[in-house]
Amino acid sequence: MSKETGSQVNIALAGNPNCGKTTLFNRLTGLNQKTGNFPGTTVELKIGSWTNNQQVKINLLDLPGAYSLYPNTKDERVVISTFLDTHAANYPDVVVYVADVNKLDKHLLLFSQLKDLGIPILLVLNLVDQALEEGMKIDVDGLSRSLAVPIFSISSRTGLGVAELKEGLENIIKELSFFAAPIPDYKLSSIELQVASRIQLELKEPGIYRALLLAHHSSWFYDKSSNNSKEIEEITNKIGFEPLPFQVKETMARYDWFTPIVAQNIKKAISLSEKRSQLIDRIVLNKYLGPIFFLGIMFLVFQAIFALASYPMDGIEYLFTETSNLLKTNLPANKVVDLITDGIIPGLGGILVFIPQIAILFFLISILEEIGYMARAAFIFDKIMQYFGLNGRSLVALISGAACAIPAIMSARTIAGWKERLVTILVTPLISCSARIPVYTLLIGFAIPSTQIGPFNLQGIAFMGLYILGIFAALTTALLLKWILKTDEESYLMLELPDYKKPVFRNLYLNVYDKVKSFSLEAGKIILIISVILWGLSTYGPGDALQKAEQEAISIAKEKNFNQNEEENLIAAYQIEASYAGILGKTIEPVIQPLGFDWKIGIALITSFAAREVFVGTMATIYSLGSAEDTGGLSERMIKEKNPVTGERVYSIATSLSLLIFYVFAMQCMSTLAVVKRETNSWKWPIIQFIFMTALAVLGSLLTYHLFS
Amino acid sequence: MSVFNSRTSVSLHALNIANRKSSAVLGLVESLKNLSLISPGEIGVLAEYTNALIAQKLLSMGVLLGSRIEVLRSAPWGGGLIIKADNLIIALRKREAAALLIRL
Numbered sequence: 001m002s003k004e005t006g007s008q009v010n011i012a013l014a015g016n017p018n019c020g021k022t023t024l025f026n027r028l029t030g031l032n033q034k035t036g037n038f039p040g041t042t043v044e045l046k047i048g049s050w051t052n053n054q055q056v057k058i059n060l061l062d063l064p065g066a067y068s069l070y071p072n073t074k075d076e077r078v079v080i081s082t083f084l085d086t087h088a089a090n091y092p093d094v095v096v097y098v099a100d101v102n103k104l105d106k107h108l109l110l111f112s113q114l115k116d117l118g119i120p121i122l123l124v125l126n127l128v129d130q131a132l133e134e135g136m137k138i139d140v141d142g143l144s145r146s147l148a149v150p151i152f153s154i155s156s157r158t159g160l161g162v163a164e165l166k167e168g169l170e171n172i173i174k175e176l177s178f179f180a181a182p183i184p185d186y187k188l189s190s191i192e193l194q195v196a197s198r199i200q201l202e203l204k205e206p207g208i209y210r211a212l213l214l215a216h217h218s219s220w221f222y223d224k225s226s227n228n229s230k231e232i233e234e235i236t237n238k239i240g241f242e243p244l245p246f247q248v249k250e251t252m253a254r255y256d257w258f259t260p261i262v263a264q265n266i267k268k269a270i271s272l273s274e275k276r277s278q279l280i281d282r283i284v285l286n287k288y289l290g291p292i293f294f295l296g297i298m299f300l301v302f303q304a305i306f307a308l309a310s311y312p313m314d315g316i317e318y319l320f321t322e323t324s325n326l327l328k329t330n331l332p333a334n335k336v337v338d339l340i341t342d343g344i345i346p347g348l349g350g351i352l353v354f355i356p357q358i359a360i361l362f363f364l365i366s367i368l369e370e371i372g373y374m375a376r377a378a379f380i381f382d383k384i385m386q387y388f389g390l391n392g393r394s395l396v397a398l399i400s401g402a403a404c405a406i407p408a409i410m411s412a413r414t415i416a417g418w419k420e421r422l423v424t425i426l427v428t429p430l431i432s433c434s435a436r437i438p439v440y441t442l443l444i445g446f447a448i449p450s451t452q453i454g455p456f457n458l459q460g461i462a463f464m465g466l467y468i469l470g471i472f473a474a475l476t477t478a479l480l481l482k483w484i485l486k487t488d489e490e491s492y493l494m495l496e497l498p499d500y501k502k503p504v505f506r507n508l509y510l511n512v513y514d515k516v517k518s519f520s521l522e523a524g525k526i527i528l529i530i531s532v533i534l535w536g537l538s539t540y541g542p543g544d545a546l547q548k549a550e551q552e553a554i555s556i557a558k559e560k561n562f563n564q565n566e567e568e569n570l571i572a573a574y575q576i577e578a579s580y581a582g583i584l585g586k587t588i589e590p591v592i593q594p595l596g597f598d599w600k601i602g603i604a605l606i607t608s609f610a611a612r613e614v615f616v617g618t619m620a621t622i623y624s625l626g627s628a629e630d631t632g633g634l635s636e637r638m639i640k641e642k643n644p645v646t647g648e649r650v651y652s653i654a655t656s657l658s659l660l661i662f663y664v665f666a667m668q669c670m671s672t673l674a675v676v677k678r679e680t681n682s683w684k685w686p687i688i689q690f691i692f693m694t695a696l697a698v699l700g701s702l703l704t705y706h707l708f709s
Numbered sequence: 710m711s712v713f714n715s716r717t718s719v720s721l722h723a724l725n726i727a728n729r730k731s732s733a734v735l736g737l738v739e740s741l742k743n744l745s746l747i748s749p750g751e752i753g754v755l756a757e758y759t760n761a762l763i764a765q766k767l768l769s770m771g772v773l774l775g776s777r778i779e780v781l782r783s784a785p786w787g788g789g790l791i792i793k794a795d796n797l798i799i800a801l802r803k804r805e806a807a808a809l810l811i812r813l
Binding site: 067068070072102103105106107109110244245247248251252255259271274277278281285286287288290291375378379380382383384386392416490492493494495496497499 | 761
């Protein structure tokens with residue numbers, strides 16, 4: 001049976017790390033990609049799709065890079081799970097295996113394992129153009145015959161051969177049914193054969209190599225409720241099957257199979273990129289220069305964020321203020337218009353204004369990742385990271401955490417050791433993420449004067465200080481966890497350093513686009529809902545409380561001889577205080593007063609529990625409601641905010657600093673907690689993390705407020 | 710899991726694959742040097758793994774028995790080292806490097 005019109009085909013893109021798989025994925029799917037849950041909904045992967053001219057929908061699944069089907073990391077487990085779980089909706093019909101032709105002698109282990117699974121597979125030789133230029137001789141036909149697989153030569157970077165690959169895929173899809181399950185290339189030993197055939201019989205598993213893989217992975221692959229793992233355990237115990245020695249044996253046997261084939265068909269030349277990489281490494285990985293180089297890069301990254309982002313930010317802020325004003329003057333004054341101009345627009349504007357900073361940060365981190373620097377930084381700092389109970393790879397998570405904790409926590413999947421991985425996941429949210437930038441910017445704006453000290457701006461230094469505080473907290477917490485958590489498990493670095501490459505613009509662009517899109521959608525959704533609720537809470541009050549507040553304000557204004565403008569401000573302030581939101585804020589005021597927070601901040605704290613960036617949106621909503629004149633940005637209005645009766649500034653330096661410290665430490669991000677739950681497979685860790693970070697925030701704030709007031 | 714068993718199987722294989730039967734028979738094992746003790750610039754050939762777990766991971770990356778191994782540099786603060794194994798550049802912790810025996 002061939003694939004019919006309207007049906008779907010799943011294609012898995014597999015390969016070693018650094019083989020150019022994701023570049024090919026981006027080239028094949030462009031913007032038609034989304035993040036989906038795979039398999040058993042515990043892991044997120046990218047799927048891209050297109051529909052061919054036979055109306056067959058093709059789903060392309062970008063698997064994490066892996067070296068073999070015997071996983072050491074969670075990332076590699078994703079790969080084997082995808083291929084073992086035959087009932088999953090996304091079970092691949094075809095595998096496209098990508099290998100770097102320059103390292104083909106090392107890149108075919110996983111290929112040979114996948115080939116034995118009995119899924120139609122094609123081999124893609126990547127970076128062929130560069131290799132040929134450097135004088136490599138490749139006998140593609142010879143390789144194809146000896147490896148018994150269709151081969152496509154491409155360059156994922158320039159797009160060479162990608163059209164032919166796509167065409168080849170179409171042909172394979174048409175003939176899917178003609179594919180016969182193969183006899184594995186790997187010859188199982190008698191013990192392996194005994195174990196595998198017993199499993200084959202008991203579990204009715206058709207493939208012998210598949211059955212063997214189940215014997216290797218039954219301990220973690222199955223749900224706790226499943227009987228299969230018990231059955232397999234019985235079989236392996238009876239026969240005396242120990243996985244590790246057989247894994248080693250199999251791995252070596254596979255290399256024995258393909259090493260001569262590669263040697264016969266590929267004549268290598270000296271790789272220029274390899275030579276160039278080693279030259280660059282002389283400086284970048286130098287014992288003394290390396291760490292300095294790293295700090296320099298980080299400094300430049302953060303400088304760039306603030307230098308480059310300010311113009312687009314001003315533009316966005318202007319756009320939202322103007323839109324709101326324009327609507328106000330041109331639409332009839334009623335509740336719905338109020339909701340839009342005072343609730344939704346300022347709320348969204350307060351967040352969208354930070355997209356330039358987030359985009360630039362992700363862009364720069366993607367560049368570092370793309371050119372191959374991150375792996376090197378991981379190596380340089382591995383020793384220090386180990387001291388804190390972390391892994392060199394944790395550095396990648398911690399740096400990405402400066403953009404957003406969610407992808408950062410997911411990147412910890414490449415860490416092999418459970419403890420190092422867990423500690424990384426737990427401390428990463430303490431690194432100041434981009435959602436904190438709005439809050440920092442707003443509060444620093446009036447707590448810290450913008451005086452120049454030499455070439456530096458005092459506000460810039462304060463910003464840096466907050467980041468350093470976050471890093472310090474993360475490392476101290478890691479150290480604490482290192483002493484508390486006990487494990488017998490060994491941890492590993494064993495990290496391949498890729499050759500330096502020029503970044504591919506498409507990859508950078510798609511990565512930034514993806515992150516910005518999910519940030520704006522996620523944050524936008526929450527903010528939209530919260531703005532509406534908040535607007536309702538602050539526009540209405542119990543009974544006639546609002547009218548009473550208005551009358552009271554008018555009489556005070558008369559007494560004090562306020563002009564009309566001052567009177568309107570006073571009325572607005574009294575009304576919001578009497579509203580439901582005001583009551584809510586007042587209720588928690590006694591609890592947060594020791595930290596220097598008033599009830600308005602209290603409202604913002606409550607609303608920003610789900611996502612910290614909501615703080616700014618909330619303040620924007622409260623303040624556009626709370627003041628009659630609507631010119632100027634939020635921070636201006638907050639600076640002007642005075643106690644209407646005493647005339648003192650509401651936001652003192654001590655309050656602002658205390659609030660800043662609160663936001664450095666507090667865990668106010670539901671999405672992060674959800675991801676921690678998913679990545680650790682239990683509620684225990686996100687709950688501990690939440691309690692710990694909240695306690696840290698409260699203590700930090702308390703201390704700060706009393707130090708400065 | 711018995712590391713001893715697997716270690717034996719690894720080294721047995723080493724002998725089969727790399728065709729070094731004669732040296733093993735002659736007892737020339739003492740000429741092997743632990744990779745963590747080799748200084749940058751020295752070049753040798755991987756003769757044996759002494760830890761099965763590290764062997765499994767590095768073998769799958771392509772660091773094979775018989776691979777040409779060169780120590781390129783060591784990390785700051787007494788950290789790990791970077792080796793060139795055939796055409797691969799790999800960062801190892803000292804403890805991991807100690808599981809590789811090199812014939813210089």
